[in-house]
Amino acid sequence: PVALAGRSYDVTIESGALEDFAGYARACLGGFDKSGRAVPFVADRNTHRLYSDTVERSLSKAGFRADWFVVEPGEAAKSWPVLEKLTDWLLDLGVTRSDHVFALGGGVVGDLTGFACAITKRGCGFVQIPTTLLAQVDSSVGGKTAINTRAGKNLIGAFHQPSAVLIDPLVLGTLPDREMRAGYAEVIKYGLLGDAEFFGWLEANGTDVLAREPEALSHAIATSIKAKARIVAEDERETTGVRALLNLGHTFGHALEAETGFSDRLLHGEAVAAGMVLAARYSARRDDLSLSDAERAARAIAHAGLPSEISTLALNASGRELADHMRHDKKMEGDTLPFLLLKNIGEAYLARDVDLADIAAFLDEQL
Ligand code: NAD
Ligand code: ZN
Numbered sequence: 001p002v003a004l005a006g007r008s009y010d011v012t013i014e015s016g017a018l019e020d021f022a023g024y025a026r027a028c029l030g031g032f033d034k035s036g037r038a039v040p041f042v043a044d045r046n047t048h049r050l051y052s053d054t055v056e057r058s059l060s061k062a063g064f065r066a067d068w069f070v071v072e073p074g075e076a077a078k079s080w081p082v083l084e085k086l087t088d089w090l091l092d093l094g095v096t097r098s099d100h101v102f103a104l105g106g107g108v109v110g111d112l113t114g115f116a117c118a119i120t121k122r123g124c125g126f127v128q129i130p131t132t133l134l135a136q137v138d139s140s141v142g143g144k145t146a147i148n149t150r151a152g153k154n155l156i157g158a159f160h161q162p163s164a165v166l167i168d169p170l171v172l173g174t175l176p177d178r179e180m181r182a183g184y185a186e187v188i189k190y191g192l193l194g195d196a197e198f199f200g201w202l203e204a205n206g207t208d209v210l211a212r213e214p215e216a217l218s219h220a221i222a223t224s225i226k227a228k229a230r231i232v233a234e235d236e237r238e239t240t241g242v243r244a245l246l247n248l249g250h251t252f253g254h255a256l257e258a259e260t261g262f263s264d265r266l267l268h269g270e271a272v273a274a275g276m277v278l279a280a281r282y283s284a285r286r287d288d289l290s291l292s293d294a295e296r297a298a299r300a301i302a303h304a305g306l307p308s309e310i311s312t313l314a315l316n317a318s319g320r321e322l323a324d325h326m327r328h329d330k331k332m333e334g335d336t337l338p339f340l341l342l343k344n345i346g347e348a349y350l351a352r353d354v355d356l357a358d359i360a361a362f363l364d365e366q367l
Pocket of ligand 1: 044045046047050073074075078105106107108109111131132133134135138139140141142143144145146153154171172173174175176179
């Protein structure tokens with residue numbers, strides 16, 4: 001169980017869990033039944049096509065039926081218009097505060113559903129059934145929910161913890177390899193930021209994880225979630241700075257995403273992967289980390305088929321231009337930006353003395 005804000009919820013990781021969905025979700029199915037109200041599910045077109053039959057088969061055996069709200073795949077679903085349609089749909093279904101809504105999909109479906117549930121009837125229950133590696137190791141746990149607006153990503157949202165998280169690693173069998181690798185970047189992140197032993201394990205077993213070898217995959221997911229839950233439990237609302245550890249590689253990564261227009265050219269996980277290499281090398285440049293450890297981080301990322309050299313990204317931007325993307329960061333303090341850097345593999349820390357002009361000079365060397 002993950003304990004947060006005096007409440008705790010179970011995170012189940014079980015290969016094949018979706019086949020017995022009704023069994024695993026029993027505690028959250030109260031209030032629905034075959035003759036009465038249907039169980040509300042949110043999915044995107046892909047997860048609906050691939051997994052709605054499995055879920056419905058299990059529900060129907062247990063005497064329930066499902067009703068689906070299906071969005072187009074992609075970031076655009078995290079928007080005001082889709083949120084409005086979803087909340088109207090939930091109200092039409094007569095959802096009450098004690099009901100649960102089920103989010104079957106990646107981080108997009110999870111973030112949208114979670115936010116809709118945070119505001120419907122001032123907060124109804126929801127259950128995360130994450131179907132991407134990124135959602136299984138990161139977005140489904142921790143309670144951040146949001147949509148995107150004109151001003152940027154995830155700027156309208158709420159903290160709203162799910163009632164349960166049900167993870168079936170088998171569903172990753174249909175995930176495109178590129179999405180798998182992008183999620184794997186966040187797995188490496190947990191090793192780099194706080195768990196040298198896990199990082200070493202990933203160096204030896206990363207290929208098996210990416211190949212969806214069941215035991216390796218489950219271990220990677222479980223270790224990642226435990227790391228995230230521990231950090232979030234210490235700082236649920238990002239007030240003490242502990243939760244900021246989860247942003248390793250993200251400040252550099254965000255600049256790369258901004259430069260590529262948040263497009264398919266560079267997925268979030270790919271940007272974070274390149275960003276972690278930059279954070280490691282910048283740490284070495286300050287003599288916080290050994291050069292050999294920085295290159296060890298870079299090798300693990302390259303070995304996973306993730307970008308480790310920004311010179312290969314054909315960015316067409318200067319270090320100054322990349323650093324300018326960071327200037328708008330809401331964490332800026334004067335000319336300095338709190339930056340997550342590494343002292344060791346497995347030991348991240350927040351540096352408060354990083355000057356953006358120095359970051360720009362460093363990026364020019366890397367480009
Ligand atoms: P996504 O939800 O867009 O899914 C990626 C693609 O994979 C989509 O096309 C989807 O249809 C497809 N897909 C999903 N599961 C599949 C499966 N099992 N088989 C085949 N295809 C499948 O992307 P994502 O990477 O899961 O999530 C990204 C989102 O998560 C972003 O909006 C980001 O802001 C958010 N996020 C939130 C948090 C948080 O704490 N709430 C943390 C990290 C990221
Ligand atoms: Zn991330």
